Amino acid sequence: MRLTLRAQAILLGYPSAELQANISEIREALTSEKALPRAAIRRLEPLLARLETQDLLDAQADYSELFDRSRALSLHLFEHVHGESRERGQAMIDLGQQYIDHGYLLETQEMPDFIPVFLEFVSCLRPAEAREMLGEPAHVFAALEQRLTERGSDYASVLSALLALAAHRPDAVALEELQKNAPSDDPARIDDEWEEKPVTFTEPHEMGGPTGIVAKIRAARKAKVSARTRTEG
DSSP: HHHHHHHHHHHHHHHHHHHHHTHHHHHHHHHHOOOHHHHHHHHHHHHHHHHHHHHHHHHHHHHHHIIIIIIOOOOHHHHHHHSSSTHHHHHHHHHHHHHHHOEEOOOOOTTTBBHHHHHHHHHHHHHHHHHHHHHTHHHHHHHHHHHHTTOOOHHHHHHHHHHHHHSOOOOOOHHHHHHHHHHHOGGOOOTOOOOOOOOOOEOOOTTOOOOHHHHHHHHHHHHHHHHHHHHHH
């Protein structure tokens, strides 16, 4: 599950030349770990194929048009839950403290609720705990999946994959409330200065802070092999 979660985190990040060059690594991670149903993996393929072959500037423009210019498609969890209320700041602090309490140091300028950051953290947890953690914002994932599907975006497949991995179905009432109160896409309120930074977590006793797409996938694979060796021993 660790490989699969990191693959989803990478796919939701800003497209880069490194991403394009290593789509095959992501495919291998998804198929080898088998954490997702085959249907979910097949649904991801159009996104993988496009990111692998599309002109990089076009891929980046498409990403920015979706996620940077639409508050309804924000990749920040608390944008959907708390909007601009005071509760958002406290929720951010609480989530950051959760990372610290689990022994992980966040090495990025992104906010703790940025979904790729959140997924990086969840990938460090044991599978049962990871599924529980994914289940908490499942209604946000479901809302985003619906909105992306309505826009005909292949990024909807990533949110669908996260829902498949979560331990709980989205809360129907919470999802209805999110859809009812979808944030406005008023351009005057969009921050065009958002900038995605490399996301890494360091865990002194295990991970050592891998960086880069291939490093993250391979570090996760190495940890999985080590855990299997200890179990067999």
